[in-house]
Amino acid sequence: MSRAFVKEADGDDFAEDLPERPVSSQPNFVTARGLQLIDQEMERLRKELAAAQAASDRAHQARHARDLRYWTARRASAQLIAPPDSNETAAFGCLVTLEREDGRRQAFRIVGEDEADPAEGRISWFSPMAKALSGRAVGDIATVANNEIEIIAIDSAPEQ
Numbered sequence: 001m002s003r004a005f006v007k008e009a010d011g012d013d014f015a016e017d018l019p020e021r022p023v024s025s026q027p028n029f030v031t032a033r034g035l036q037l038i039d040q041e042m043e044r045l046r047k048e049l050a051a052a053q054a055a056s057d058r059a060h061q062a063r064h065a066r067d068l069r070y071w072t073a074r075r076a077s078a079q080l081i082a083p084p085d086s087n088e089t090a091a092f093g094c095l096v097t098l099e100r101e102d103g104r105r106q107a108f109r110i111v112g113e114d115e116a117d118p119a120e121g122r123i124s125w126f127s128p129m130a131k132a133l134s135g136r137a138v139g140d141i142a143t144v145a146n147n148e149i150e151i152i153a154i155d156s157a158p159e160q
Helices: 012-017 032-054 058-077 128-133
Strands: 028-030 078-080 095-100 105-111 122-124 141-144 147-155
Touching: 028 032, 032 058, 032 078, 058 078, 105 128, 122 128, 128 141
Parallel strands: 028 078, 105 122
Antiparallel strands: 095 105, 095 147, 141 147
8 A cells, every 4th residue: 555545643643532531420529628739730731731832732732631621620510528527427528547457557538539649648538448437436446348447536627
């Protein structure tokens, strides 16, 4: 076949093939910190998109525009949840300290999906761990992945 009839990749294919970021079907509960992070990400993406447009960089334009659409949708659906007034039971926004069967202690703050980062001690309100902890009090035992954990502290103060 003649090369004259074969479309060469020119970088524009990337923009056409870029799939939309999936949006969770769960309610978009956010902490005050989570809402601030969404706003910051939207501002960063607007600047990146403007720079990509100025540089006529179609691949980066497509990526930043796609990500901005995602975060705009997440911002529009965000439901700000205030931390509870007491430390009596684990709930959205709380920092829950637990002790595992092997004696390890860990602390997790229950946050929105986009804010979750288990390595940083933030778990999604919809995660199995958060579901197991929510509504429980200090001294309660919960089972997560066939392991027992005991809640040893609850702090409802918002993250700074």
